[in-house]
Amino acid sequence: xxxxxxxxxxxxxxxxxxxxxxxxxxxxxxxxxxxxxxxxxxxxxxxxxxxxxxxxxxxxxxxxxxxxxxxxxxxxxxxxxxxxxxxxxxxxxxxxxxxxxxxxxxxxxxxxxx
Amino acid sequence: xxxxxxxxxxxxxxxxxxxxxxxxxxxxxxxxxxxxxxxxxxxxxxxxxxxxxxxxxxxxxxxxxxxxxxxxxxxxxxxxxxxxxxxxxxxxxxxxxxxxxxxxxxxxxxxx
Numbered sequence: 001x002x003x004x005x006x007x008x009x010x011x012x013x014x015x016x017x018x019x020x021x022x023x024x025x026x027x028x029x030x031x032x033x034x035x036x037x038x039x040x041x042x043x044x045x046x047x048x049x050x051x052x053x054x055x056x057x058x059x060x061x062x063x064x065x066x067x068x069x070x071x072x073x074x075x076x077x078x079x080x081x082x083x084x085x086x087x088x089x090x091x092x093x094x095x096x097x098x099x100x101x102x103x104x105x106x107x108x109x110x111x112x113x114x
Numbered sequence: 115x116x117x118x119x120x121x122x123x124x125x126x127x128x129x130x131x132x133x134x135x136x137x138x139x140x141x142x143x144x145x146x147x148x149x150x151x152x153x154x155x156x157x158x159x160x161x162x163x164x165x166x167x168x169x170x171x172x173x174x175x176x177x178x179x180x181x182x183x184x185x186x187x188x189x190x191x192x193x194x195x196x197x198x199x200x201x202x203x204x205x206x207x208x209x210x211x212x213x214x215x216x217x218x219x220x221x222x223x224x225x226x
Contacts, residue, residue, distance in 0.1 A: 041219075041220075042220070043204050043206075043218050043219050043220050044157070044217045046214040046215065049214060102215060104156035105156060106156065
């Protein structure tokens with residue numbers, strides 16, 4: 001079972017920041033927080049990941065609380081092409097294959113509206 | 115995406131027939147994975163490979179086999195397709211154990 005909890009759906013106005021929350025209260029010390037998204041009929045797309053520090057790349061920012069029990073993915077200027085299902089996943093470092101299996105929950109369906 | 119090509123993109127087959135799906139990468143990544151995606155179940159790992167001829171089972175491996183004879187190719191075979199194997203199959207690759215996975219665009223398989 002997924003070890004994260006996300007809202008089922010969210011709306012965001014085009015051009016505004018989209019803030020997607022995720023709860024992972026049982027996260028272990030060696031588990032990273034990963035974010036992926038899936039646009040309809042395409043494969044999941046990696047967005048960003050982090051351990052405990054905030055991270056930023058060309059797609060998004062990841063804010064992780066100090067106790068690491070929750071995080072927020074921020075898309076700074078959402079566009080219509082950001083409409084997708086966003087998955088928050090925790091994954092242990094140093095493991096691949098089955099041990100490092102990405103357990104995708106139901107995710108958050110983000111709808112960006114004009 | 116990320117130099118991953120899955121073929122075919124769509125396939126319809128009959129129960130009991132063998133089916134092979136192909137994943138081809140141009141990134142020279144060591145790790146390759148096969149997932150299936152079904153409504154209500156998210157993505158589930160079928161098999162993975164950590165090198166040429168090195169493979170292992172995931173959580174839903176029954177009814178599937180894999181082979182990796184070259185770094186760039188990872189084949190998924192359904193020896194005798196069943197209707198429960200109707201799904202969307204995704205291949206993924208990664209460079210190291212703790213690096214992000216990059217996915218192909220999937221193969222939609224329908225078993226009638």
